[in-house]
Amino acid sequence: MKRPGAPDPHRRRLLQVAAAAAALGTLPLAGRSTPAQAGKMKIGVIGSGNVGSVLGRVWAEAGHEVMFSSRHLEDDRKLAAGIGPSARAGTPREAAGFGEVLLFAVPYGALPELGRTLSDLLDGKVVIDACNPFPHRDGQIAVRASEEGAGAVSAELLPGARIVRPAMPSARPA
Numbered sequence: 781m782k783r784p785g786a787p788d789p790h791r792r793r794l795l796q797v798a799a800a801a802a803a804l805g806t807l808p809l810a811g812r813s814t815p816a817q818a819g820k821m822k823i824g825v826i827g828s829g830n831v832g833s834v835l836g837r838v839w840a841e842a843g844h845e846v847m848f849s850s851r852h853l854e855d856d857r858k859l860a861a862g863i864g865p866s867a868r869a870g871t872p873r874e875a876a877g878f879g880e881v882l883l884f885a886v887p888y889g890a891l892p893e894l895g896r897t898l899s900d901l902l903d904g905k906v907v908i909d910a911c912n913p914f915p916h917r918d919g920q921i922a923v924r925a926s927e928e929g930a931g932a933v934s935a936e937l938l939p940g941a942r943i944v945r946p947a948m949p950s951a952r953p954a
Contacts, residue, residue: 820844824879826872826894827886828856831910835883840866849875850886876901884938885910888925889918895937903940910946 821844825836828848840846840863848856849872856869876882876898886894888911895902913922913930925933931945 822878822880823847824875824877824882825849826875826882826884827890827911828852828859829885832883832885833859835885835910836867837863840864845878847875847878873898873901876905879905881906881908882941883908883910884934887911887918888913888922888930891934891937892921895939899939902938905941906944907934907938907941908944908946909934909938 821839823836823839823844823846825832825846825848828836828850832848832850836846836848836859843866846860846863846867848859848867848869850856853869853871860867860869870878872894882902882905884891884894884907891911909931911930911934913925913933915922915926921933921937931943934945935941935943
């Protein structure tokens with residue numbers, strides 16, 4: 781039973797997804813080479829679980845090119861095939877190289893390693909950070925992110941990236 785005033789994790793996740801989708805919609809479209817490409821983006825999705833797969837599907841169905849990636853390439857290939865021609869699958873490195881914009885939707889504890897292995901591909905890219913630090917799952921890096929602020933720690937872990945972090949709603953009772 782949920783205690784009165786406790787945050788609803790499902791509502792919180794829905795609001796995070798909506799905020800990330802809204803953030804992508806506000807990105808500048810400068811730098812497109814032809815009118816046919818105007819408004820279409822290449823988006824690398826790193827982490828194709830609940831959040832990554834839903835956002836990636838929405839973006840692909842809206843006509844953006846999306847590359848899904850995770851630790852499970854075969855699952856990503858099936859996901860992309862089920863979405864259609866705007867979706868494909870690759871490794872996290874391939875997705876980071878592919879995307880003009882990147883969505884990171886992985887456990888927060890994965891960010892240090894991803895930052896190290898992808899650092900040469902992140903410089904100047906917009907990264908939508910949908911990773912949330914949970915100390916019981918992610919360990920010391922999550923504790924640090926909770927103390928210093930997840931946005932600040934993510935910016936340090938993903939060097940050169942332009943971090944966009946959806947604002948979290950306050951957990952005030954209704």
